[in-house]
Amino acid sequence: MKTKIVYVLASSQEDYFLEQCLISLKFLRKYNPEAYVVLVCDDTTESSLNGNRQDIKLLINELKSIQFERPVNKVERSRLMKVNLRKYVEGDFLYIDCDTIIVNDLSEIDNFTFSIGAVLDGHQPLKSHPMRSYFKKQNQHLNYNFDEVLSYYSGGVMYSKDDESSHDFYAHWYNNYLESLKSGVKLDEPPLAKTNEELDGIICEMNGIWNCQIRFGALYLANAKILHFCSKKNMPVNNLARREFLYKIKERGLDIDEMQWYLENWHRTIPSNLLLSTNIDANFNLSRDYEDARSAYVIVKMQDGIFQPQITTFKELYNHYRNIIIGKFNPMSLAKILFKEKFGYSIENEPINSLNRKLFNLAFFNPVDIWTTLADKLAVRKFVKSKGCADILLTVYKYWDNVGVIDFSSLPNSFVLKCNHDNGSTILVYDKFSVDKSFIEDFYRRKLSLPFGIETAEPHYLGIKPFVFAEELLENDKQFSSGLVSYKFFSVHGKAKFCQVIYDTECYDEQKSQIYETNGWIQCPGYILKNEGRMKIPQPTSLMKMLEVVERLSSEISFCRVDLYEYHGRAYFSEMTLMPAAGRINNFSQELLCLIGKNI
Incomplete structure (x- = not known):
C-alpha cells in the first residue's frame, strides 16, 4: 500500500487520547502490517511519550512534531494540526481519527483518483439527518449559507491526494478554522462544510465502509474497513471506547488478554444489545426527552438490583x-x-x-x-x-x-x-x-x-x-x-x-x-x-x-x-x-x- 496512514495526537498523561490511538494502531497493524504510518503530534505531546506511552513509537514509521509558539489547549492543537496536514505530510494519505478501529485491508485506497474524499456524517444526506438543526447551530457563526448544504461530511476519516486541488482545499480549511476560532468554536467540521461549499463541492463521497459510524452505520457494518465510535458520552457504542477499558490500557499497556481477544473478535467490540434507530426514533434518541426518560429508566434499573429489606410490621x-x-x-x-x-x-x-x-x-x-x-x-x-x-x-x-x-x-x-x-x-x-x-x-x-x-x-x-x-x-x-x-x-x-x-x-x-x-x-x-x-x-x-x-x-x-x-x-x-x-x-x-x- 503506497498511501500513507496519518493520525493526529494531542495528549497528556491525564487523558485517554493516546490510549485510543494505540488501540486503533494495533488494529491497523493486524490487518495492514506493511502500512506506512505517520503520527503528527505537537511538541508537548512528544515530550510526554515516556513509560508505557512510548509504546506508540513501535507502531508507527514516522513521527512529526509540530511546534506551537503560543500556549494552545489540547483540543485546539489537535484541530490545528488536522486542518493543516497537507503542509506536514508528503504524498497521498488517509487521515484517521483516534477513536476508531481498522478491521479490514485498506490497500484498495491506492486506486482512488479524486483529490479529497470523505464519508457523509451519519451516512445520510443533511436534509434527512436527525442532527441537522444541531449542525445548523454549530455553523451559524460562519459567513456562508448553510441551508444550501446538501452533503455534510464527517472529518473522522479523510483521503487526500498530493495534488494542487488538495493543497488548495487544506489551505482554505485552515483559514476557515482560524475564522471559527475567533468565535470560540473549536470544531473542525463546520469549517470543513464551509470549505466544501466554497470550492463547489470538491469532496468526493466515499463508501460508508471507510468510516462506518456505528450509531448510524448498520448498512456498512458487514463490510466495514474502519469503525468510528462516534459515541454520546453516556451511550458508548463500542466496548473499546469505555473509559474503564482505556484505563486498563494506560496502566498495563496493550498486551492484556482482553485486548488480544478483541483483536481476534472485532465484532464483539460492539455491545451485543446495541440498538440502531432510524427516522422518528433516531430523532427521539437524540432529544432531551429521551435523555430524561433514559435517566429515569436507569435509576429504576439500578434500584431493582439492590437488596433493600424493609421493616413493615x-x-x-x-x-x-x-x-x-x-x-x-x-x-x-x-x-x-x-x-x-x-x-x-x-x-x-x-x-x-x-x-x-x-x-x-x-x-x-x-x-x-x-x-x-x-x-x-x-x-x-x-x-x-x-x-x-x-x-x-x-x-x-x-x-x-x-x-x-x-x-x-x-x-x-x-x-x-x-x-x-x-x-x-x-x-x-x-x-x-x-x-x-x-x-x-x-x-x-x-x-x-x-x-x-x-x-x-x-x-x-x-x-x-x-x-x-x-x-x-x-x-x-x-x-x-x-x-x-x-x-x-x-x-x-x-x-x-x-x-x-x-x-x-x-x-x-x-x-x-x-x-x-x-x-x-x-x-x-x-x-x-x-x-x-x-x-x-x-x-x-x-x-x-x-x-x-x-x-x-x-x-x-x-x-x-x-x-x-x-x-x-x-x-x-x-x-x-x-x-x-x-x-x-x-x-x-x-x-x-x-x-x-x-x-x-
Missing part, C-alpha cells in the same frame, strides 16, 4: 431493636435465637457435621483474628497480593469514609459502588450521567452509619472501619445469564469440592443458582432449595486457575467461601466470606451442608 421492628441489644452484648446468644427462629429448632439439634453447626463453632469457640481482615473488602486486597494473586484483583478507583466527598466526575462512566464492611450494599452504575446521585448518597450515608454484624451475630465485622468504594465494573459475557455470573467456591482447608454458580443476577429477585462438583464440573441438582436453575452451566474456562486461587487464599483457614468472577476467560476476585448467610444457610439441602461441613 411491629414484630419486625421489635426484633430489629432486640437483635441490636442482644447482639451488642452477647452475640452468641443472638446467634442461637436467630437460628431457632429460622429453622424451628436449636443449633444444638443441628447435625454435628452440618456446615451451619461448624460455622457456629468456628465463630464462637474458635475465633480467628484474620477473619476481620478477610471480611474487609478493601483490606483483603493486601492479603490477596501477599498470596501472589495480585493479577486477579479488579481496579479500585477511589474510596471514601464520607459520602459528601464522593466525586463522580473523577470516576469512569461505569463502575461498581459497595461498602467494605457489610453485604447487600452493592450498586452497579452502568451510566454515571443518568444515575440519581442523591439516592446513592442517601443509601450509602445509611450504610456507613450502621455497624454491620451486630444484628446478624457476626462479631468479626465489627472491627472493620467502614468505607464506600468505587471498583471496576465487569460486563457480563456469558450467554446463559442476564447479569454477571458469580462463582462461589466452598473451601475446606484450601480444597473446594463444590461451587455455587449464581446467574441471571440483573434483578435480585430473579437470580438463580446451581451447585457443581469442581472435579469434572458435575451438576448436582436438588442441592439448592429455592430458585435452583436447571440449565447446564458451561465449565468456566479458567476453572483450574480459580481452584489454584482458592487454594492459595484459603489453605490456612478451616473454612472460607471464595467468590470469583470470570471475564473473557480470566478469573477475577470478588470477596472472601467466612460465614455465608451468617451461619444460617437455609437454601442448601441438609445433604449438601453435611458434605461440606464434615471435613471442617
Whole structure:
C-alpha cells in the first residue's frame, strides 16, 4: 500500500487520547502490517511519550512534531494540526481519527483518483439527518449559507491526494478554522462544510465502509474497513471506547488478554444489545426527552438490583431493636435465637457435621483474628497480593469514609459502588450521567452509619472501619445469564469440592443458582432449595486457575467461601466470606451442608 496512514495526537498523561490511538494502531497493524504510518503530534505531546506511552513509537514509521509558539489547549492543537496536514505530510494519505478501529485491508485506497474524499456524517444526506438543526447551530457563526448544504461530511476519516486541488482545499480549511476560532468554536467540521461549499463541492463521497459510524452505520457494518465510535458520552457504542477499558490500557499497556481477544473478535467490540434507530426514533434518541426518560429508566434499573429489606410490621421492628441489644452484648446468644427462629429448632439439634453447626463453632469457640481482615473488602486486597494473586484483583478507583466527598466526575462512566464492611450494599452504575446521585448518597450515608454484624451475630465485622468504594465494573459475557455470573467456591482447608454458580443476577429477585462438583464440573441438582436453575452451566474456562486461587487464599483457614468472577476467560476476585448467610444457610439441602461441613 503506497498511501500513507496519518493520525493526529494531542495528549497528556491525564487523558485517554493516546490510549485510543494505540488501540486503533494495533488494529491497523493486524490487518495492514506493511502500512506506512505517520503520527503528527505537537511538541508537548512528544515530550510526554515516556513509560508505557512510548509504546506508540513501535507502531508507527514516522513521527512529526509540530511546534506551537503560543500556549494552545489540547483540543485546539489537535484541530490545528488536522486542518493543516497537507503542509506536514508528503504524498497521498488517509487521515484517521483516534477513536476508531481498522478491521479490514485498506490497500484498495491506492486506486482512488479524486483529490479529497470523505464519508457523509451519519451516512445520510443533511436534509434527512436527525442532527441537522444541531449542525445548523454549530455553523451559524460562519459567513456562508448553510441551508444550501446538501452533503455534510464527517472529518473522522479523510483521503487526500498530493495534488494542487488538495493543497488548495487544506489551505482554505485552515483559514476557515482560524475564522471559527475567533468565535470560540473549536470544531473542525463546520469549517470543513464551509470549505466544501466554497470550492463547489470538491469532496468526493466515499463508501460508508471507510468510516462506518456505528450509531448510524448498520448498512456498512458487514463490510466495514474502519469503525468510528462516534459515541454520546453516556451511550458508548463500542466496548473499546469505555473509559474503564482505556484505563486498563494506560496502566498495563496493550498486551492484556482482553485486548488480544478483541483483536481476534472485532465484532464483539460492539455491545451485543446495541440498538440502531432510524427516522422518528433516531430523532427521539437524540432529544432531551429521551435523555430524561433514559435517566429515569436507569435509576429504576439500578434500584431493582439492590437488596433493600424493609421493616413493615411491629414484630419486625421489635426484633430489629432486640437483635441490636442482644447482639451488642452477647452475640452468641443472638446467634442461637436467630437460628431457632429460622429453622424451628436449636443449633444444638443441628447435625454435628452440618456446615451451619461448624460455622457456629468456628465463630464462637474458635475465633480467628484474620477473619476481620478477610471480611474487609478493601483490606483483603493486601492479603490477596501477599498470596501472589495480585493479577486477579479488579481496579479500585477511589474510596471514601464520607459520602459528601464522593466525586463522580473523577470516576469512569461505569463502575461498581459497595461498602467494605457489610453485604447487600452493592450498586452497579452502568451510566454515571443518568444515575440519581442523591439516592446513592442517601443509601450509602445509611450504610456507613450502621455497624454491620451486630444484628446478624457476626462479631468479626465489627472491627472493620467502614468505607464506600468505587471498583471496576465487569460486563457480563456469558450467554446463559442476564447479569454477571458469580462463582462461589466452598473451601475446606484450601480444597473446594463444590461451587455455587449464581446467574441471571440483573434483578435480585430473579437470580438463580446451581451447585457443581469442581472435579469434572458435575451438576448436582436438588442441592439448592429455592430458585435452583436447571440449565447446564458451561465449565468456566479458567476453572483450574480459580481452584489454584482458592487454594492459595484459603489453605490456612478451616473454612472460607471464595467468590470469583470470570471475564473473557480470566478469573477475577470478588470477596472472601467466612460465614455465608451468617451461619444460617437455609437454601442448601441438609445433604449438601453435611458434605461440606464434615471435613471442617
